[in-house]
Structure formats: structure tokens, C-alpha cells
Amino acid sequence: MYKIVSKEKIGPNIQSYEIFAPEIAKNAQPGQFIMFRINDNAERVPLTIAHTNYQKGLVKIIFQETGKSTKQLASLSEGDYIQDFVGPLGRPTEIKKYGTIVVVVGGVGVAEALPIIKAFKKIGNKIITIVGVKSKNLIILENELKKESDLLFFATNDGTYGVKGLVTDILEKIINKEEIDMFYIIGPVLMMQAVAKFTKEKHIYTLASLNPIMLDGTGMCGACRVTIDNKIKFACVDGPEFDAHLVNWEELISRLNSFKNLEEISMNKFEQKQECKCHRT
């Protein structure tokens, strides 16, 4: 059992948890993920590690309530326990000096990108961070981002903060001003696909952290298989990062929809149950 040591709401439907898992805290590196399973009936869900505190044995995860499992996780309180929490999984990000790195993040991808940004920054890369969210209130960890980035841009769909539009609108502008050596992208798959298309045209090396459906997360089942350069790779053990220009994005997008109907059934069932609880109290 793994204790939720702290819980903080850092945005609308966005939660930040610190979990007591000393072995993971000790060995985790930027870019790696954990899998959690709330209880005996729950599914195994991957989440990228947002931060670790080795001294205190804490692993931080930040997540948005999007489906049944994340909503259920958010319904837990400080002091509660998660049944299973395994990691660190996946290959760590290869941290090396590229020069100028543009990190493009969408939504809660900010939390996942921060440790990678920090590590890249620490060894002397110049970091330009571009954040894309729907609206201003969904921006998280802005101060941390400011601290770690040499330049920081925001794009919001509704124009409530930064540039009105998409991350690619900002890319268009900075690409001519800056000498860029590498792109790192993490976030919703459609955003990553769009950025990958853009950087491919510019012939600039781009690494994407992929988020396919996973089951065991240890290289056993192939649920998370993605096609990279026409070859099958398992995101859980070969990734989760791959050369964004070699990813078959259409396939990844369609595979993410494999269980859409069933996921909705699961979520509706959970929400109905939650409502009942409210009526009782």
C-alpha cells in the first residue's frame, strides 16, 4: 500500500499528489513513469513522474481528472492509500547538451515536462518553453516554468492568456528568430502530431513522449505498441520517448480510441455512484 502524503489542487480538476514510495523516489529519472492501481477492482494506469524527493521518499504525480480512474484517484484524500504503485518505468530521457531546446507542452504535460526541462537546463541548454492550454485557468506551475526557462510563451485557445491560438502559432514566430537545435514535445496527441509535422518540415530533431494505452507497463503485453519508422516498438520499455518524425501518428490516435465506448460506460457508472453518495449525506 502506498500512502498519499500530500494532496493539493493546483488547477481546475488538476491534482498534485505526493506518494510515499522510497524505492521509486531513489531511482527515478526524468522522463520515467509509474503505474498505479487504486484498489482490487481498478485498472493499471500510467502517469509520468513530476518530481521526486529522495530524502523523504516521495514521488509526485500531477494529473487531470479525465477518466474514471483519474476521477477516482482525485476522490481520495491525504492520508489515504493507493493499493499499487510501481516504477520507475520506461527509459529515462537522454539528458545531453543540444544547445537551444524548445519544449512544447500541452495541458498537464507541464508537470511531466518540468523534470526534463530542469535536467536539460542544468547541463547548459537554453530552454524555450511553449505552453498550450484551452484557457488561462488551466495553466499550472507557471512560476516553476519561469524559473527554469530562458523564454516562456503561452498559447490559449480563447486568448485569455498569452497568444490566442495554438502552440504552432508561436512556433511560426520564434522559428525565424532563434537557432533551434532540438524540440521536446509532451502533451495531447493531436498537439504533438501538429508540432511534429511542423518541425519535420524544418528538419529539426524532435523527441516526443508518447502516451498510448498501457496494460502492464513492463513489456509483457504489447498493448502500448507504436509504429516507429515502420517497426513495432513498445512504448513502455522502448520508450516512452521516440523520434517524433518517425512516429505513425494516425495509428497512435486511432489506437487511443480502442476502448472509448467502454471507457465511457466505466466513467458513467462511477459518476452515478458518486452522485448517490452526495444524496445520502
Add this chain to the structure above:
Amino acid sequence: MSQNIRMLEREPKIRKHDFEQISFGYSKEEMLIEARRCLQCKKPMCCVGCPVEVDIPKFIKFLSDDKPQEAIKILRENNSLPAVCGRVCPQETQCEKFCILYKQNASICIGNLERYAADSTSKIHNSFFNISSIKKNGLKIAVVGSGPAGLTCGGDLLRMGYDVTIYESLHDSGGVLRYGIPEFRLPKKILDIEINILKKSGMKINLNTFIGRTKTIRDLFNEGYKSIFIAVGAGLPIFPNIPGENLNHVYSASEFLVRINLMHAYDFPIYDTPVYKGKNVVVIGGGNTAMDSARTSIRLGAKTVKLIYRRTEDEMPSRKEEKKHAKEEGVEFIVLTSPVRFIGDVKRFVKAVECVKMESNGHSNFGVKNSLKKIDGSNHIIETDMVILALGLHPNPVLSSLTNNLNIDTRGYLIVDNNYMTSIPGIFAGGDIVGGSTVIEAIGMGKKAAKAIVEYIKKTNRYMQKTKF
């Protein structure tokens, strides 16, 4: 000599709608008749055929005297998993094949008897493994992986007084016995009983620990383990490398079976993990895993299940019994046929398999399968909404790639010597990760490795004592 008595099997048309076992086992009367048929050979050949060296005549003798609690002691002396072996061992090619009555087609049903001994004593098992009687030597040994090889090796070492800790990456123990073999072949509660006996005897099982990532091999040595047994199983499922293999609802058998067996997806949405329930399912492969996938699909309500295999039925690696059960339950075998591509609809969900007929170039020799060739112009379409690929597994590369000097062969299997020791002194390995492919092979290797580990520790201790002075 009278015919043997096999366990009664449930009617296929009934059992194919549930996940209960095919047979509920012997009645006491049936057991007694079968056990008393054993000739108690002076030189029992059956034992020669047993990879775990069970004293077969002795346990059967106790059964014939209606003393299952004595019979199970004999079984557990050499085997930590008798209830498992009684169900999934291919006895027909092992012990029962060497039975003196085999020639009269009346071999003693050793597997059925073993199962009876284990099941009938499962409630009183605690008394068997007398913890206080084991003399503990305090030496720590780590086992990586809680599948059949790991549990066996760990169980044997426990009996010899070692302090055994098993590390398991998943959230539950048992390895392939948990996530791979379906409930109707090996009920989870039977597996739980076996594992609980080991736990009560002092075996520690640490779940959610992916050795290589959560901790390294070096960490384990630093924690004071004298030796490590690696039994992480196989891993990466093999895909056929043909167009359309990543369409939605094309699954590896591992994914399909993990969803069902480990995650209980058949009980969705009570359990959160979903699985697609195919209506016209195509399974590709001819091994036990293919049979398990096909028979599970039937139980999930498929209208048709076609099992496509590129060779003949006789050449299928599956156990005979599994083939028989699959056919009885309505699985249609399509042999000498191979898929060439999977065809999807506009939303990238699989809707058909294009296949080609195969022909063999001659007879297969012992151990070597004859080569096959495609028959030109034999392409045809089989409609389906779900494909399950059961084509075998590649070894999981994670641990070997993260451990310096742990050598692998060209296919990725850990290299071991005759004593199952890897390229690193003190680290042993067995089961699928060294190239095994069945539960019983894994159990056999686990046993042999346990002996080798004991020898190794004795030798290094002697050496250390010598060097002290």
C-alpha cells in the same frame, strides 16, 4: 489389465458458458480405483519421466490406502506446486508416457491423482509445512519473478533453510500462472492456496518491484543477498510483421489474457479494465496459449472462433487435451493456413484477415519441422472483428540491458551454464528467460537451480572461511 479411470469432464455445451474448471476432479471412489491400479513397480519408470523427480509410486500408494494427507507430503517434498502440476503438466508426454501400462493404453492417470491429493488436502495444508521443523540458516536469497520457476526455486530453498524473498513486478504473484493460464484450467483460488503455503512457510513476496528499474541487481547484493535467481519469464509478444497488425482489436494473446486473467476484464464494468468481446474471433497460432485464447473467446460469448495455424493439426505444439477441449467447445481449426494481412475499416478497426493456404514439402523429422511454402493464388478472406495473435514471445530485454555483464545470446535469452548460473557468479536463471517454454520446464529448471545455488553458497562460504584465516 483394466482401463484407467479419467476424471469426468463437464459437458462442453455447458462449460463453454462459464469459467469453471472442465472437471471437478475425482470422487474418492474413483481415486481409490485408479490409485489401486498402480503396479508399484520396483523400478518405476514414471519417475524418470518427471522433471521434478516426484516419488510417484509412493504418493500413489498412500492414496490407495486413502491417506491423501500422507500423499501430499510426498508430493510437496519435491514440488511446491502440486495442484498446479496436476492440472497443467503434459503428463501424457512425461510420467504417464513411461508408465509400464502405457503400451496397453492404460497408463495410471498420475496427473489426476496428483490433483486429487493436492485438492483434497488444501484445507489442511497448513499442518504439512511444519515451519518449526525447518532449520533456518539465515542466508538470504533473492528470486526475481514469482512465476512457476521462481516459486519452485524459492520453495526448495525455503525447505533447505534459506531466507527467501521473491520480487515481482506486477501487483499480484504467480506470473504466467496468474496472468496467462485461464481460470477454467487453473482456478486462481487454487494458485492462491499454493502460494499461501509458501508464504506461511516464510517466503516473502514483494510485489510492485520491477528489478532493474525499482531496484538493481547491484542493490540486491548490497542488501545482503548471497545469490539471486532470475526467473522473469518471457516478455515481448511476437507480432507477425504483416500489414494491419496494429489495427484496433488486433491483440497479442498476452494482452488479451492479461486483461481477462489478471485484470478480470470479463467482469467489466465491476472491474475497470475493459476488453473487447469479439463476435467472430480469429486466433492465430497452435500452442497452448492459442487454445487458451480461443476457449476464453468462446466463454466471452463469441459466435464463432476460428483458430488458424500454418501447419497441420498434428504439428501444433499444444497439448492434445487442450486441442480436444477447444474443438469440443466449438473452436474451428483452420490448418495449413497463414495470414498475410489484416484489413481494417475506415476507423482502423479490424474487419477481415486475408489468408493464404500452405503446403508442406515433405514429412517432418523428429524435432525438425518440415518447411512450408505458400500456395500461389490461394488467397482468401476470413471476416472477423477481433484477432488474437498467439505466436510466442521474445525474452524481455529490460533486466539484461540494465545489468552490466549479464550476457544474453543472439535471441536475447540469458546465457546459463549447466548449473543455471549466468555470466555473473552468484546469479542464476531459469524458466522462459533462458529459453524454456512451458510451466513444467520452468519448474524443473527452478528445482535444478535451487540445488546449484546451495552448492554455490557452500563453496563460496568455504572459500571465505579459508581466506579469513
